[in-house]
Amino acid sequence: MKTYDLSELALRNLRESSLRNSLTTIGISVGVASLVAMLSLGIGLQKLATRHLAKSGLFDTVVVTSRRDPRGFSRDDEQRSTASAAESRTLDEPARQEIERLPDVLEAYPDIRFITELNYQDKPHLTMVSGIPDSARSNDAFTGIPGSFFSSETAPEVILQKSFALELLGKTPPPGQEDDIPVNELAKPLLGRELTMRYAQRVSAPSTTGDPAVAKSSASSAPTQPSSDEGYSVISREQKLKVVGISDLDPDSMRGAARARVFLPLRLAQDLRVMQPSDVRDSMRGFSKQPSYSTISVRVKNPKQVEAVEQAIKKLGFNTFSILDATRSLRQFFAVLDLFLGIFGSLALTVASIGIVNTLVMAILERRREIGIMKAIGASDSDVKKLFFAEAGAMGLLGGVVGVALGWAIGHIINLGTNIYLKRQALPPETFWSVPWWLVGAAIVFAFIVSLVSGLYPAARAARLDPVQALRYE
Amino acid sequence: MTVDSSRPNRQNGASAIRIVDLCRHYQMGEALIRAVDGVSLEVQPGEFVALLGSSGSGKSSLLNLIAGLDRPTSGAVIVEDHDLSKLSREELAKHRLRTVGMVFQSFNLVSRMTLAENVDLPLRFAEMDRGQRQTLTRQALERVGLGSRMTHRPSELSGGEQQRAALARALINQPKLLLADEPTGNLDSRTGTEIMDFIREFNQSLGMTIVMVTHERALAERYAQRMIFLADGKLVDDRANDEKQHRE
Numbered sequence: 001m002k003t004y005d006l007s008e009l010a011l012r013n014l015r016e017s018s019l020r021n022s023l024t025t026i027g028i029s030v031g032v033a034s035l036v037a038m039l040s041l042g043i044g045l046q047k048l049a050t051r052h053l054a055k056s057g058l059f060d061t062v063v064v065t066s067r068r069d070p071r072g073f074s075r076d077d078e079q080r081s082t083a084s085a086a087e088s089r090t091l092d093e094p095a096r097q098e099i100e101r102l103p104d105v106l107e108a109y110p111d112i113r114f115i116t117e118l119n120y121q122d123k124p125h126l127t128m129v130s131g132i133p134d135s136a137r138s139n140d141a142f143t144g145i146p147g148s149f150f151s152s153e154t155a156p157e158v159i160l161q162k163s164f165a166l167e168l169l170g171k172t173p174p175p176g177q178e179d180d181i182p183v184n185e186l187a188k189p190l191l192g193r194e195l196t197m198r199y200a201q202r203v204s205a206p207s208t209t210g211d212p213a214v215a216k217s218s219a220s221s222a223p224t225q226p227s228s229d230e231g232y233s234v235i236s237r238e239q240k241l242k243v244v245g246i247s248d249l250d251p252d253s254m255r256g257a258a259r260a261r262v263f264l265p266l267r268l269a270q271d272l273r274v275m276q277p278s279d280v281r282d283s284m285r286g287f288s289k290q291p292s293y294s295t296i297s298v299r300v301k302n303p304k305q306v307e308a309v310e311q312a313i314k315k316l317g318f319n320t321f322s323i324l325d326a327t328r329s330l331r332q333f334f335a336v337l338d339l340f341l342g343i344f345g346s347l348a349l350t351v352a353s354i355g356i357v358n359t360l361v362m363a364i365l366e367r368r369r370e371i372g373i374m375k376a377i378g379a380s381d382s383d384v385k386k387l388f389f390a391e392a393g394a395m396g397l398l399g400g401v402v403g404v405a406l407g408w409a410i411g412h413i414i415n416l417g418t419n420i421y422l423k424r425q426a427l428p429p430e431t432f433w434s435v436p437w438w439l440v441g442a443a444i445v446f447a448f449i450v451s452l453v454s455g456l457y458p459a460a461r462a463a464r465l466d467p468v469q470a471l472r473y474e
Numbered sequence: 475m476t477v478d479s480s481r482p483n484r485q486n487g488a489s490a491i492r493i494v495d496l497c498r499h500y501q502m503g504e505a506l507i508r509a510v511d512g513v514s515l516e517v518q519p520g521e522f523v524a525l526l527g528s529s530g531s532g533k534s535s536l537l538n539l540i541a542g543l544d545r546p547t548s549g550a551v552i553v554e555d556h557d558l559s560k561l562s563r564e565e566l567a568k569h570r571l572r573t574v575g576m577v578f579q580s581f582n583l584v585s586r587m588t589l590a591e592n593v594d595l596p597l598r599f600a601e602m603d604r605g606q607r608q609t610l611t612r613q614a615l616e617r618v619g620l621g622s623r624m625t626h627r628p629s630e631l632s633g634g635e636q637q638r639a640a641l642a643r644a645l646i647n648q649p650k651l652l653l654a655d656e657p658t659g660n661l662d663s664r665t666g667t668e669i670m671d672f673i674r675e676f677n678q679s680l681g682m683t684i685v686m687v688t689h690e691r692a693l694a695e696r697y698a699q700r701m702i703f704l705a706d707g708k709l710v711d712d713r714a715n716d717e718k719q720h721r722e
Contacts (some may be wrong), residue, residue: 005598016586373582376543376645378571378599380564467543471582 001383010390017363019120024352024359025399031349032403034448036439037410038345039338042412044433048336062298062310062322064099064108066091089317099298100310102346104305107132110293111199112269113260114276118241119196120168127164129197130260131269135299146187147245156196159245164261165190187246194240200275201237206348234275266437349447352399356392360458363391371462372470381463388459389452400444407443408435484634489685490651491517491540496549498535498707509535509547511707518664519650519701522677522684524694524715533687534655536704540685541574541653542566554650571599575644577673579656581636583628590624591616600647603664614642618672634665635701641672652676654686658693665683670697 001010014021066089091097099106114129117124135141137149142159150157165186166172241264276294300309303324310320339354364371371384411433419429498510510532517523525533539551541560551558554573561569570576583592590611597607615621617705618638628636637657644652654673658666674697676682688694694701695715703711 001598002601003602005601012586180612200624257552369582370584370586374595374599375567376541376570376576376578376582377596378567378647380567380599383567383599468538471543471578 005389008393024355025395027355028399029403031352031418032400032443033406034348035345036407038341040411040433040435042338042341047434059303060300062320064296065319090292104301106299108296108298111295116199126430127135128260130264131266132263133266141249145245146184153265156241157244158241159263161261162248165246166184172441183246183248185274190243193243197239201235202231202273202275203411353450356440356454364462368470371465372467376468382437385459385463388462389455392451392455396448404443477520483664489516490519492552494550495549499547508707513709520681522699524698525687531704532707537653537687542569575649575652577644577654577657581640585628588625589639596647614646618642633661639668651683669717
């Protein structure tokens with residue numbers, strides 16, 4: 001029998017017992033809806049988590065540390081660092097330049113962070129300050145903020161994090177209610193105002209054993225050569241800084257700048273030569289008079305190249321860490337979550353598939369004589385089988401389409417309800433639920449296949465009917 | 475087995491139906507039912523044969539075996555040179571579709587379908603295009619005088635009209651063999667005559683071989699060229715219809 005004849009007969013048969021077939025189709029719809037709602041919730045939560053990580057703009061970033069750094073990112077790194085600490089390299093300016101020359105690397109910049117004191121209207125405020133590269137001007141955290149990004153890479157300007165701006169203005173809202181105060185309101189009294197930053201500057205000291213010129217020469221010719229003769233002084237300095245912008249970036253969301261509440265142009269931060277915690281460690285080990293960096297952030301052209309760049313940097317003798325490493329375990333977690341949600345969602349579909357079997361078996365009993373007639377006038381076993389398959393498939397297809405729509409609506413309602421709750425808790429709205437196109441297609445195809453499988457037994461039973469017996473049936 | 479020597483003269487060439495020592499036995503609990511028990515006969519192309527006998531004599535069982543709806547316990551049914559006992563289920567379905575047209579006592583139309591859809595059904599199984607199907611269906615229904623009732627459902631028609639529709643359906647694939655199982659059993663005598671006139675017309679104008687099961691001897695004598703009598707599954711008499719020849 002031709003496909004369109006088969007479809008036409010199947011639809012006509014379904015219409016004849018419309019109530020029973022509609023109820024079966026609703027059963028499939030509910031099954032598919034629960035599956036779609038469960039999976040869309042899983043996918044939505046995964047997207048939410050990834051979105052929050054992506055907001056930091058560091059999916060394309062590799063963080064590089066020296067193998068001498070005892071704070072390894074993994075056990076392997078720790079073991080390797082112990083084994084090769086002696087011959088490992090210092091993370092200094094030449095190393096930074098070498099990393100920057102690697103293929104697919106956009107830029108490599110040191111992470112400069114330090115805790116210092118900022119005076120505003122003669123009141124001291126202790127906080128973490130972080131250097132921000134010029135490339136961060138396109139970052140989510142700095143686009144559309146009140147004020148502007150730094151006018152140049154060395155401008156004596158600062159961008160304040162919202163909580164620090166609140167602190168400067170003496171506003172201390174109860175915890176969790178900072179979001180109620182708009183950033184623009186904070187920007188008005190602070191933009192253009194001046195802060196004074198007090199910091200400890202590292203100044204290279206002349207050699208204690210000879211002519212300063214000799215020491216300078218030896219430092220430039222062999223910067224990584226250990227030289228216990230070299231030293232540096234720490235001098236207290238002050239720097240006037242103008243407030244140019246206020247950002248409501250979550251202080252914990254940006255690697256490198258984590259927990260910093262005041263941002264400086266990176267070049268300015270470097271030029272200030274602020275004493276870094278690593279300086280003390282390096283001087284105790286007597287590695288170099290050249291300042292070394294605790295970490296370097298490497299921006300890669302495309303997140304896909306992160307792994308290759310990580311490998312290349314490791315070959316240079318450094319430890320690396322990328323957010324992709326963290327998301328790998330996150331992806332694994334969500335894969336398991338999706339699997340469980342999918343299994344629970346499928347339970348309803350399994351029940352629905354039993355409904356299909358029941359409906360079709362009932363249809364065989366009712367249409368026994370009709371099957372006999374069809375066989376008597378020339379229908380083959382496969383014609384009868386295909387007809388029942390087509391009926392099961394049509395119910396599955398229709399149930400799948402309605403189910404996806406229902407699942408979408410359920411997900412939408414869950415999202416709406418959760419956001420109403422979040423709003424009451426003074427939390428920002430979020431999208432917890434997502435129905436990607438592949439899920440729409442996969443759910444419909446899945447419902448169709450499940451229905452066909454459910455139709456296997458009834459179809460085979462109908463095809464096996466003895467026409468002589470069937471024709472006697474009243 | 476009694477075989478009358480006055481059977482119509484055999485035409486030269488292959489028989490339309492050749493049955494050799496055919497048996498169809500059923501096990502009903504402890505009892506063995508011999509529905510057809512060692513029947514042998516031949517039917518020539520274009521012949522109009524009536525199978526007569528009382529209830530339970532095995533007429534319908536024999537007809538079902540010729541139709542390929544049932545399989546013999548032993549023996550052979552050869553229709554148009556095909557031994558049905560050796561055909562697969564799919565091949566038997568093709569035999570019913572292409573070679574045989576069937577008419578039943580209870581019409582056996584699908585009640586949920588219109589007349590046109592009922593008549594059209596074998597053509598769907600034959601995978602014919604929709605346009606061609608529609609033309610053939612209309613022609614078949616017009617031939618039996620139901621051209622104006624195409625969209626009616628069987629329940630909206632009289633018994634005679636339903637049987638005419640069943641005849642149209644049996645003829646739609648232009649089979650060589652028409653098998654009729656008590657075609658007038660559910661009809662009054664006037665309507666029954668009308669149906670039998672149609673069957674005779676198909677036999678005469680289309681050269682179709684007819685095997686008709688009936689328990690009405692008068693009807694057989696009026697229309698059939700040959701009468702075969704069955705009793706307890708056995709062929710007890712096979713003779714030419716002299717009365718019909720005489721009348722003609």
